[in-house]
Amino acid sequence: MTGVPPPPDARLPDGYAVRLAPGTRRREDGAVLLGGSPLRLLRLSARARALLAGDRLPVTDAVTAALAARLLDAGVAVPEPAGPAPGPADVTVVVPVRDRAGGVARLLAALRADPDTAGVRVLVVDDGSADPGALAAAAAGAEVLRHERSRGPAAARNTGLRAATTDLVAFLDSDCVPGPGWLAALLPQMADPRLALVAPRVTALPSTAPGWVTPYETAVSALDMGPVPGPVAPLSGLSYVPSAALLARRAALGEGFDAGMRVAEDVDLVWRLAAAGWRVRYEPAARVAHDHPSTTGAWLRRRAVYGTGAAPLAARHGSLVAPVVVSPWTAAALVPAVAGGRPGRVLAAGALAASTVRLARRLAGPGRPAPYGLAAALVVRGGAAGARTLARAVTRHHWPLAAAAALASRRARRRLAVLAAADAVLAWLPHRDRVGLLRFAAARRLEDLAYGAGLWAGALRARDARALLPAAPPDIAPPRRRGTRAGRRPT
Incomplete structure (x- = not known):
């Protein structure tokens, strides 16, 4: 799959503003910002600190635009x-669909x-429906637009993308029902010229035939990214957004989704956009309801299919798909602690202490003492x-290994x-x-068993273990540069 084009060399417009996100901490009298996901430390120059005197930074010129973007x-x-924002x-x-005439009519x-x-152009892409007449009537x-044979949802979206002539394309699956004002809540985000995608919150459509799993799926659907807006990027708290509902800048997508992927094509697109330098955002103020599966069998099959997407993602993006992201220092503390006994606890304490000292020295500002309290x-x-991540991996991504250990050890079964x-x-x-x-x-246990089974089946089928291997997170405080160059000045 070819890459996406680079973003334009354009800044945020005047009148645009940014505000420090909830959870961002200011230290050293505002000279240091600590926040984001993954957690980052930003040391502000004197000029940047003066511009960000409060918690809000309006864009008024190229300098404030660069700081706001950073x-x-x-x-x-x-x-x-x-x-200026589109309307x-x-x-x-674009609505990709196969055999869901009723869903298309409802949408x-x-x-x-x-x-x-009410007046937007709508392209319904029939991906090889068995009864094209019924779909056309709906x-x-x-x-x-019709595919004579099914090519998959990614290819159907691409067909609509190629037929569109507007600057923006909204992708909506046929099992979605957009809420009032969903588009109006997304369009202002496109004032950012480097924003490629913005996604609404995908919530549960009230089921006409609720099943045993419906309350759980309504609460924690894999399509629902939650109530907090934020940037979307690999290895972050929001690592992807689902393609069930998206608003995209047509020029950013290039050839669009990878038509060779029948699952996880949305994750792949987001990661390619991020790698090219585009921004992707999640905006839960916009809501689109989705018709979740209500029978336990259909729900589990879908979760297993989601798991199979990790192997093709690993082939394209390597360690970004790692099921466990934990620093070597954290692992060095957790592994002996789990092993138990006094020696394990001593080793864990030593690893934590060494990690604290190392981080404190990295966080220390010029001429300032190392902040050991903050580092600790x-x-x-x-x-x-890290402990929660590892525990999650044991019960979800690596449960076949955990089950084998439990069969062999009574102690492992208890743990x-x-x-x-x-x-x-x-989680509850x-x-x-x-x-x-x-x-x-x-x-939750059934979902994890299904997803993990799909994950391992996909890895075995691809003969590629990368989707099962851990990775280290980005450094909280990247090494300071020695000197400055044009275009490489400190924030």
Whole structure:
């Protein structure tokens, strides 16, 4: 698959602004910012510090535009878009579909009921439906493009992308129902000329035939990225957005999705865009409902299919698809701690202490003492996150290995049971008012078994283990440059 084109050499427009994101911490009288995902430390120059006197930075010239862009890309700020932005007339809606005539009719009715999208051009791409006449009737009022045989959703989206002539293309799957104002909430984000994609929040469409898994899927669907907006990039808290609903800049996509991928093509596109220098954002103020599977069998099959996407992603993006991202220092503390016994605890404490000293020295500003307290807090935070990541991998990505260990060792069985219970309870707490603990725990374990089975099946089929291997996270405080060059000055 060819790469996407590079972004334009264009700055954020005047009137645009950024505000420090919730959770971003200021230290050393505002000279240092700590935040983002993955966690980053930014040391501001005196000029940048003066420009960011408060928590908000308006763009007024090239200097403030460059600083605002740096803060956005580091994930320590969120945008307040302003300036020239496209409107609904600049959007074409592309709907890839196969055999879902009822879903297409429902989707088109929702678009026509929204004043912002009532007049937009809609391209329905029939990906080899068995009854093309029924689909054409359901799509009355829209343009229908047809594949005589099914080529997959990625190829169907690309067909619509090539037929579009507007600057923006909105991709909506046929099992989606956009909420009122969804497009109006996304369009202002496109004032950023380097923004390639922005995605809405994908929530559950109320089911007409709810099943046992419906409360769980409604609470924690794999398509729902949650209530917090943010940048989307590999190895971050928002590493992808689903292609079920996207607003894209047509010029950014090049040839579009990789038509050779029947799953994870959305992840692949986001990562290619990020590698090329484009921005991708998630904006949950816009909402699109999705018809989630309600039967347990269909739900588990879909989760297994999602797991098979890791192997082709690994072939294209290497360690970015790693199921475990943990620093060597954290691993050096966790492994002996899990092994147990006094020697293990001593080794774990030594690794944590060494990591704290190393990080404190990296965080120290010129002429300032090393911040051992901050470093210790960050190491503890990283250790806790690493422990949860490893526990999650044991019960999800690497459960075949954990099961083999449990069969061979009574001690491993006990520890696996504790990990599985703790993982379920911690994940359930934010959703306890929506689904009961026992249902949540049972569904989470079934979901992990299905996803892990798909993950291993895909890796075995591809004869490529990279989708199973761990990786190290980006450094919180990159090494300082010696001297400065044009275009390489400190922030």
